[in-house]
Amino acid sequence: MVPFIKWAGGKRQLLPELRKLMPKREEIGTYYEPFIGGGALLFDFQPRKAVINDMNKELIHAYKMLNSHKKYFRLLELLILMETAHNEEFFKDIRSLDRLSEETGRGMIFNNFSEQLRAARFIYLNKAGFNGMYRVNSSGYYNVPSGKKDKVKTYEYPNIEKVSNYLSRKEGNKKLVKIRNTDFAKALHDIQPGDFVYFDPPYDYEEGVNGFDAYQKGGFGRKGQIKLAKLCKKLDDMGVKFMLSNNNTRFIRNLYEEFEVNIVKARRSINSNGGGRGKVEEVIVRNYE
Structure with missing residues (x-):
């Protein structure tokens, strides 16, 4: 089972890396994905219970x-x-x-x-x-x-x-499978210890790099990245496991320096011009081994 739409930042080509780092299925209560996009990991992993969301x-x-x-x-x-x-x-x-x-x-x-x-x-x-x-x-x-x-x-x-x-x-x-349309933090209002969250937010870019951040009016930006990092720390304190994907930028590495960080190669397939496509480095952040 694969996504029914094509989506910027889709994770189909990164699934082999994500599978290696996912918790075991029996260790997960409810699977949450607050930035569902195309849902590549959801449809690949197929958790029994899930809460998906997007703005x-x-x-x-x-x-x-x-x-x-x-x-x-x-x-x-x-x-x-x-x-x-x-x-x-x-x-x-x-x-x-x-x-x-x-x-x-x-x-x-x-x-x-x-x-x-x-x-x-x-x-x-x-x-x-x-x-x-x-x-x-x-x-x-x-x-x-x-x-x-x-x-x-x-x-x-x-x-x-x-x-x-x-x-x-x-x-x-x-x-x-519950479907929500709200802010990513509000989408997790009923999360419990033992649940799992996969975050795939709009990506951060180094200064001077023109990224893709127009999924909806208003964009995300670094304020959104900081808000998300604070939420991840709160989830960690609660006993909730999370995994997060983002670009390998200094800003993101600094935000998540206390957690496990894996650097992987990814290929961008969606951009408004051909020069914006190609292999780049991404990080996969986790609060578990």
């Missing part, structure tokens, strides 16, 4: 549609329709939907669209847009150019069904 509302809409069998089938219907209708003009029309407002006189405003339509739009743009990027401008509008594709395949079968089956599992009437 990106459109991404979370997509996860929620796959978290329900009824909504999943409607989502597939919409994706097939979008694949059939795909051309450059259609791409631009779908991309511009988040710019609709009550003042435009162009029908329903974007926030009133159904969750299924918003999720289908998100997945379609992810597959049809340039290099699988998701980026918004300062107004929060999706602004990735077209990938100039004659045909678009919005999902892989049976992978997407496996993803939906995993996300929609229940124990009694309770979902085993």
